[in-house]
Amino acid sequence: MLNFLATIGHSAISKVAGFGRASIMMFHALCVWPQPKTSIPLIIVQLYNIGVKSLLIIAVSGLFIGMVLGLQGYTILVDFGSEDSVGQMVALSLVRELAPVVTALLFAGRAGSALTAEIGLMKATEQLASLEMIGVDPLRRIIAPRLWAGFISMPVLSMIFAIVGIYGGALVSIEWLGVYSGSFWSVMQSAVDFHDDILNGVIKAVVFGLAVTWVAVYQGLESIPTSEGIAQSTTRTVVYSSLLILALDFVLTALMFGDI
Amino acid sequence: MQQNCIIEIRHLKFKRGLREIFKDINVCVPKGKITAIMGPSGSGKTTLLKMIGGQLQPDAGSVKVDGACVHDLARKDLFSMRKKMGMLFQSGALFSDMSVYQNVAFPLQVNTDLDAQLIRDIVLLKLQAVGLRGAVELMPTELSGGMARRVALARAIALDPEIVMYDEPFAGQDPIGMGVLVSLIKKLNQSLGHTSLIISHDIQETLSIADYIFIMADGKMIGQGTAEQIKQSSSKEVQQFINGNPDGPVPFHYPAVDLLEQLMSKDR
Numbered sequence: 001m002l003n004f005l006a007t008i009g010h011s012a013i014s015k016v017a018g019f020g021r022a023s024i025m026m027f028h029a030l031c032v033w034p035q036p037k038t039s040i041p042l043i044i045v046q047l048y049n050i051g052v053k054s055l056l057i058i059a060v061s062g063l064f065i066g067m068v069l070g071l072q073g074y075t076i077l078v079d080f081g082s083e084d085s086v087g088q089m090v091a092l093s094l095v096r097e098l099a100p101v102v103t104a105l106l107f108a109g110r111a112g113s114a115l116t117a118e119i120g121l122m123k124a125t126e127q128l129a130s131l132e133m134i135g136v137d138p139l140r141r142i143i144a145p146r147l148w149a150g151f152i153s154m155p156v157l158s159m160i161f162a163i164v165g166i167y168g169g170a171l172v173s174i175e176w177l178g179v180y181s182g183s184f185w186s187v188m189q190s191a192v193d194f195h196d197d198i199l200n201g202v203i204k205a206v207v208f209g210l211a212v213t214w215v216a217v218y219q220g221l222e223s224i225p226t227s228e229g230i231a232q233s234t235t236r237t238v239v240y241s242s243l244l245i246l247a248l249d250f251v252l253t254a255l256m257f258g259d260i
Numbered sequence: 261m262q263q264n265c266i267i268e269i270r271h272l273k274f275k276r277g278l279r280e281i282f283k284d285i286n287v288c289v290p291k292g293k294i295t296a297i298m299g300p301s302g303s304g305k306t307t308l309l310k311m312i313g314g315q316l317q318p319d320a321g322s323v324k325v326d327g328a329c330v331h332d333l334a335r336k337d338l339f340s341m342r343k344k345m346g347m348l349f350q351s352g353a354l355f356s357d358m359s360v361y362q363n364v365a366f367p368l369q370v371n372t373d374l375d376a377q378l379i380r381d382i383v384l385l386k387l388q389a390v391g392l393r394g395a396v397e398l399m400p401t402e403l404s405g406g407m408a409r410r411v412a413l414a415r416a417i418a419l420d421p422e423i424v425m426y427d428e429p430f431a432g433q434d435p436i437g438m439g440v441l442v443s444l445i446k447k448l449n450q451s452l453g454h455t456s457l458i459i460s461h462d463i464q465e466t467l468s469i470a471d472y473i474f475i476m477a478d479g480k481m482i483g484q485g486t487a488e489q490i491k492q493s494s495s496k497e498v499q500q501f502i503n504g505n506p507d508g509p510v511p512f513h514y515p516a517v518d519l520l521e522q523l524m525s526k527d528r
Binding site: 028126127132133134135137 | 310313339340345346347349350351353355366370371415
């Protein structure tokens with residue numbers, strides 16, 4: 001019994017200690033005097049690695065999800081004779097919910113795992129230790145640009161997902177199922193509010209971007225420097241950030257739309 | 261010998277889990293000399309280098325570099341202090357996304373305000389010193405292990421540091437590479453006048469260039485002196501180590517229960 005309690009206690013303490021280390025890492029990486037001359041080129045490289053390289057999977061997924069929404073929405077709404085509202089349904093589903101959440105889940109799988117593996121491998125091959133010995137802080141050189149790139153690229157990717165998804169929905173609804181294009185776009189335009197829908201969707205994407213990148217870089221830094229250790233950390237990144245995204249999504253949705 | 265220590269370690273104690281890595285380590289690395297710390301694998305030599313570089317914190321005792329206590333330094337001061345040091349890692353630790361040129365130029369680009377032309381000249385001179393000027397455009401994946409180590413050495417001395425630390429510089433080298441590295445470390449020490457600290461278990465090569473040698477085993481220093489003093493040492497532990505005898509006071513086997521007892525136990 002005592003051993004069981006001790007195990008639970010040990011596990012809880014190590015989780016809290018891990019959260020503390022992750023917070024300190026974030027503080028040291030971001031709360032520093034800005035050096036635009038060195039930081040901006042590093043952030044641009046990471047924006048390409050994290051953001052641009054995720055673009056294809058985000059755009060293709062957005063297209064198909066928008067097409068499925070258009071198809072499903074039409075088959076339900078046509079029963080009530082309100083198939084003209086399919087544009088509203090597709091846009092609100094994407095902008096409020098699916099674009100930030102699905103983009104973040106794909107981002108965790110595509111960019112988050114790559115970040116963890118890259119940093120873990122840098123640790124295993126002593127590149128991080130080597131940076132330290134050259135007098136360069138890895139938190140500023142390696143971690144900070146990746147964190148900034150994650151925060152910046154997630155909302156942009158989420159918006160691209162939503163835009164491509166809406167066009168996917170329009171393609172199916174208008175071109176295939178014969179919904180009148182005028183009503184598709186006008187109903188959408190009148191139903192979607194910039195502040196309530198678009199801005200809240202962007203806020204969600206920023207929060208998810210922060211969560212995924214934070215988990216990914218921390219798991220990379222904390223990985224055991226072996227091939228098995230890096231594999232475990234990469235898996236943890238995808239699992240933890242996916243769960244975190246879904247939990248945060250509920251909290252944010254409740255805060256943003258819970259007063260209805 | 262004990263005067264003018266650029267690195268001074270006093271009563272160092274360090275544990276990893278339940279295992280005592282350092283029980284009471286005292287080391288003085290004299291300025292401008294080649295000092296070697298030798299010992300069997302797993303004796304904590306690399307851990308000692310990490311302590312000197314401030315990458316690990318001791319449980320007790322002190323590590324001073326040029327008079328400053330490494331583990332008491334603020335983060336910013338620690339990074340400033342590291343600019344005085346160059347370190348050759350066991351694996352080379354080259355940045356995999358940079359070419360040979362970029363690897364060697366990196367410390368100069370981030371730590372100095374030198375213009376690109378001057379950095380280029382310094383990089384070429386450093387690569388010339390290690391015999392790899394012709395490999396300037398190669399990527400680390402295109403280098404052999406020995407070549408990567410030599411590029412890492414060029415990078416370690418790029419800033420002309422006061423102290424250069426070598427972590428197992430001879431491990432895995434072919435005889436030519438080994439000979440080149442031995443003479444290179446000696447020549448660099450003489451021509452640049454820096455302090456060299458070599459961590460190694462290659463006895464002949466290390467004894468041939470080191471001015472002073474420490475031998476550590478089981479968490480403590482078991483012997484120290486010049487190469488000649490080490491060879492003449494009456495300590496059984498030192499003799500076992502330099503002659504490579506499996507039996508002696510330094511255990512070859514990791515602590516375990518009796519073999520017969522384990523073989524006959526019911527848990528097999």
